[in-house]
Amino acid sequence: MTISMDFLDKLGIRGDMDAVHTGTKSSGSRKHGVFESYSPVDGKLIGKIYKASKSDYDAVVKTSQQAFVEWRKIPAPQRGEIVRQIGNKLREYKEPLGKLVSYEMGKSLQEGLGEVQEMIDIADFAVGLARQLYGLTMHSERPSHRMYEQWHPLGVVGIISAFNFPVAVWSWNSLIAMVCGDVSIWKPSEKTPLSAVACFHIIKDVLAANKVPEGTLAMIVGDVAEVGEPMLADDRVPLVSATGSCRMGKRVAEVVGKRLGRSLLELGGNNAIILTENANLQLAAPGVVFGAVGTCGQRCTTTRRLIVHSSIYDKVKEMLLKAFGGLRIGSPLDEKNHVGPLIDKDAVKMMQAALMAAKDQGGKVIFGGEILDGFESGCYVRPAIVEAKNSMAVVQEETFAPILYLLKYDGSVEDAIKVQNDVKQGLSSSIFTDSLRQAEAFLAASGSDCGIANVNIGTSGAEIGGAFGGEKETGGGRESGSDSWKAYMRRQTNTINYSTHLPLAQGIKFDI
Numbered sequence: 182m183t184i185s186m187d188f189l190d191k192l193g194i195r196g197d198m199d200a201v202h203t204g205t206k207s208s209g210s211r212k213h214g215v216f217e218s219y220s221p222v223d224g225k226l227i228g229k230i231y232k233a234s235k236s237d238y239d240a241v242v243k244t245s246q247q248a249f250v251e252w253r254k255i256p257a258p259q260r261g262e263i264v265r266q267i268g269n270k271l272r273e274y275k276e277p278l279g280k281l282v283s284y285e286m287g288k289s290l291q292e293g294l295g296e297v298q299e300m301i302d303i304a305d306f307a308v309g310l311a312r313q314l315y316g317l318t319m320h321s322e323r324p325s326h327r328m329y330e331q332w333h334p335l336g337v338v339g340i341i342s343a344f345n346f347p348v349a350v351w352s353w354n355s356l357i358a359m360v361c362g363d364v365s366i367w368k369p370s371e372k373t374p375l376s377a378v379a380c381f382h383i384i385k386d387v388l389a390a391n392k393v394p395e396g397t398l399a400m401i402v403g404d405v406a407e408v409g410e411p412m413l414a415d416d417r418v419p420l421v422s423a424t425g426s427c428r429m430g431k432r433v434a435e436v437v438g439k440r441l442g443r444s445l446l447e448l449g450g451n452n453a454i455i456l457t458e459n460a461n462l463q464l465a466a467p468g469v470v471f472g473a474v475g476t477c478g479q480r481c482t483t484t485r486r487l488i489v490h491s492s493i494y495d496k497v498k499e500m501l502l503k504a505f506g507g508l509r510i511g512s513p514l515d516e517k518n519h520v521g522p523l524i525d526k527d528a529v530k531m532m533q534a535a536l537m538a539a540k541d542q543g544g545k546v547i548f549g550g551e552i553l554d555g556f557e558s559g560c561y562v563r564p565a566i567v568e569a570k571n572s573m574a575v576v577q578e579e580t581f582a583p584i585l586y587l588l589k590y591d592g593s594v595e596d597a598i599k600v601q602n603d604v605k606q607g608l609s610s611s612i613f614t615d616s617l618r619q620a621e622a623f624l625a626a627s628g629s630d631c632g633i634a635n636v637n638i639g640t641s642g643a644e645i646g647g648a649f650g651g652e653k654e655t656g657g658g659r660e661s662g663s664d665s666w667k668a669y670m671r672r673q674t675n676t677i678n679y680s681t682h683l684p685l686a687q688g689i690k691f692d693i
């Protein structure tokens with residue numbers, strides 16, 4: 182299939198691009214080398230972007246700090262109006278941006294478009310939110326006193342995002358931060374920098390037309406040493422919101438914690454679906470297969486473990502072998518295909534290593550796992566199914582690849598929940614059952630220990646309206662919908678005395 186590259190022109194992705202974007206302007210020192218972005222789809226070079234230096238980073242923080250002084254004074258509903266216009270621009274550019282995400286990251290076009298839709302949805306959500314940054318009022322214990330709380334913006338928010346959702350996770354963070362009155366500096370993954378640049382090209386006119394201060398939304402592409410680490414250690418950045426591996430998150434928590442800054446962490450998952458003896462398998466099949474192979478197994482919500490009751494195990498195994506056998510693997514821009522490539526050859530190697538480890542540890546690869554020939558990029562693999570035990574070291578880890586571990590359980594739903602919870606991560610989880618008792622047991626305090634727990638739908642593909650994130654090694658952060666906005670603001674408690682006396686709280690007497 183020949184792919185039309187029109188979308189690159191529409192997004193202004195051409196030439197060697199600047200590392201720093203502050204809204205309407207781009208800059209950067211151009212002396213620190215370049216990142217080359219190769220497509221995992223066909224192995225071709227899509228474009229180059231200069232790497233920022235530490236001094237570029239310092240300059241962008243200064244610009245954003247100045248922007249904050251102005252931006253926090255704009256009434257929140259007016260900030261929301263600008264986010265509304267950004268949402269409309271994203272609607273206009275949904276197709277080219279979806280294509281670029283698909284081409285640069287390798288996810289299917291449907292999922293690339295879905296990712297841009299998440300951006301549009303969060304923009305719509307943020308517009309309403311701009312009028313709902315509610316605080317509580319309290320009754321004071323003292324006469325003629327009033328107490329209430331209000332939410333103020335924090336300042337410069339650092340955003341670190343991963344290659345697998347190269348644009349949506351930024352929007353969850355930056356658009357919510359924007360209506361909250363914060364400014365943000367985004368460090369996108371160096372594996373998908375062009376999708377990030379494209380976002381800035383798309384929103385540029387809106388920022389210019391509304392005279393949004395330069396640096397309110399900023400983006401900087403650079404190495405960990407020049408940009409990432411300085412951001413973590415930077416007192417000028419009160420909040421760092423980071424999405425990625427548990428290893429990276431531990432580093433963020435350590436460095437940001439040391440200066441008593443805030444971090445919002447959304448890290449690895451080891452997500453499971455439980456199929457009880459009461460599961461509707463017709464319903465479960467697409468949920469499990471999409472969960473396992475969507476984005477080629479590279480979502481943090483990907484279904485990695487399937488915990489199946491022994492009475493239906495053979496039936497489920499047969500069903501999966503048939504479904505995986507029918508998967509069409511190939512260019513993600515060709516909508517006929519279900520599965521595209523992994524992000525790069527390192528990811529392919531990691532998948533192979535995990536499959537070797539699974540075999541060594543007593544697992545049995547019953548389907549797939551091989552690297553597919555005939556693709557220039559060398560990044561296409563056949564999704565694998567492995568019969569395994571939950572206690573195997575490799576099953577306990579998150580391998581960012583399409584490997585579905587098939588685990589058998591006997592006994593009650595409580596036994597299955599125990600297996601589901603018996604990992605270090607706690608992002609997403611699901612149960613398929615037609616039994617109300619089993620479903621409620623799964624959702625109870627003694628049920629799933631994850632941040633997301635679903636009934637009769639899969640582990641991936643969360644809507645933006647809920648709070649997104651998980652427990653344990655997933656990091657505990659919540660972003661996107663619900664009241665996640667509170668993470669981007671500081672709460673202030675105000676007590677106002679309108680009496681002519683100064684009574685002290687707790688009835689303390691202090692006469693002078």
Ligand code: UN1
Pocket residue numbers: 299345346350424479480481482640641642643644
């Ligand atoms: C991620 O993989 O970091 O729930 C985000 C989902 C998507 C977001 C995933 N809405 O699968």
